[in-house]
Amino acid sequence: MGRSGPGRIIAIAFSSVVVGVISWLCYLAFVDSADTPQSTWRPMSDNTHNIHTVYEIVFWLAAIVFVFILILTLAFTLMFREKEGTTAQQFHGNSKLEAVLLAVPVLIVVAMMVPSFKAIAQNTADPPEGALEVIAIGHQWWFEFQYPELGVTTANELHVPVGRAVSVKLKSADVIHSFWVPQLVGKVDMMPGHENHLWFTPDTARDDAYLAQCAEFCGASHANMRFRVFVDTEVKFDAWTKATLADAAKPATDIVKAGEQQFTLSGCVGCHTVQGNAIAVGKLGPNLTHVGSRTTIASGVLANTPDGLHKWLSNPPAVKPGSKMPNLGLSEDQIQKLTAYLGSLK
Ligand code: HEC
Ligand SMILES: [Cu+2]
Structure with missing residues (x-):
């Protein structure tokens, strides 16, 4: 059997330090990536807030399990390794331990399941009354956007007003694409011959675009199939609509x-x-x-x-x-x- 007393304490302390350093390095890498333009850790709409809430619960539960299991694995390897005078032994039949090993994972799964179902219900509910309707059509390898209510057709840059729900009908002109704006909404497939839906309410107007891209492999230039979403103030959005509805400028030179x-x-x-x-x-x-x-x-x-x-x-x-x-x-x-x-x- 394993060593006792100070030997165990040293093994656990040593394992904790090693796992602590590994976790800290993971954390630094994570913090570094959290502020990139497509990071889902910066949700900017009701839809992505709902997703992010679930993501955070799952992330931290997983982080705790990761650290705990890694420390135990390392500590047990040290504590129960074979040495002169000791031999490895098996034991079985510990009902208490087995009950705990069953109960804890069940609790963890339930803790992830309940908020997941809630978020799914929120994000797949019908869009609120008065949502701005947009039809998004995936093409190899660009995006077409139509606003039936405004009479606007444009491409690759979607403008929406802040604070108003946007209801997007997703279609495809050729193969399967997927509509994904990491900080605002997604991802939902754009299928030929079948209409999908999503909706979101952007909460922050800004000059910088929200970066977005096709998220379903669709051929040679799939990686070059991006788009941008501009969340405008109401005034800016109205000005954009007006300008976009107008005929093309007549040649001046x-x-x-x-x-x-x-x-x-x-x-x-x-x-x-x-x-x-x-x-x-x-x-x-x-x-x-x-x-x-x-x-x-x-x-x-x-x-x-x-x-x-x-x-x-x-x-x-x-x-x-x-x-x-x-x-x-x-x-x-x-x-x-x-x-x-x-x-x-x-
Ligand atoms: C056979 C059809 C075809 C012809 C002819 C054609 N284009 Fe295109 N054009 C496309 C397609 C398809 C795209 C989208 C390509 C993509 O992004 O993958 C495109 C994209 C563009 C874009 C980029 C638009 C944007 O918003 O991203 C410009 C600009 C453009 N074409 C200009 C022209 C000009 C100028 C000509 C004539 C010299 C021309 N095209 C002829 C099919 C055509
Ligand atoms: Cu694609």
Whole structure:
């Protein structure tokens, strides 16, 4: 049998210190990651608060079990190791211990189950009256957003007002995608031929976007399928809605005018809609009516700058493998004109 008295105390103390150091290092790594833009430890809506409450309970219960089991494993290894004069022995039949070993895990499971069921009920309940309706459609590899109530269609950047519930219908134009905004809501699959739903009420308006992405493998550029959610003040959201409903800006300079012509000549109009341009009614790619007012292009992969546009137009599949926008073999001159035109579409 194992050693007694001081030997045991030393073994337990030593194990506690070792496990304490390991846990502390884990904790430091965790604290470091908690403030990253997609960290679920910073919930910013009712939906993610509900999820986070469960997550925290499970996390800390698991942390206690982790530390406790690790200390015992290490301490017992030291205490009951074979030494000269001692031999290992088995014992069995300790009803009290067995009862405890059964009761504790059951209590832990119940402690996780009750809040889980509550959160599931809250997050899958019907959205509140007066929620803003949005239809989100997953495409390989970008997101389309329609607001039926406002008559707005846009892509890759979702604007919502703070404090109002947003009810999202999820669809797909091709394969299965998944809608995930770690700090606001998710994740729920976007299925072809089947409509899913989710809703959330963002609680904090801010200028920085909430980063989001497809969370279901959907092909070559799945990792390049991101989107951004802007939670605006009511005033800002109304201004955005108004600006987005308006037709595209009319060309004001020669190069922009040349760009608009190039947009037709290069066949861009067949895949892209530009509201106010009677022949630009394509639906295969994102609506470009106000592309100039988005912060990024190609579903969050490039900054929306002349450089970014240049890179995209030079060779889309080089930026996003498998891109459904082909390399159109544009000349430098054509790219310059198109970049000026797209930049003017505020
Ligand atoms: C065959 C259809 C097709 C044609 C033709 C086409 N595009 Fe696209 N375009 C797409 C698709 C699809 C995307 C989305 C790609 C992605 O993000 O994966 C896209 C994305 C874009 C974007 C980024 C939009 C955003 O909000 O992220 C711009 C800008 C753009 N196209 C401009 C053009 C221009 C300019 C032309 C003409 C020279 C053109 N496209 C021709 C299909 C097309
Ligand atoms: Cu995906």
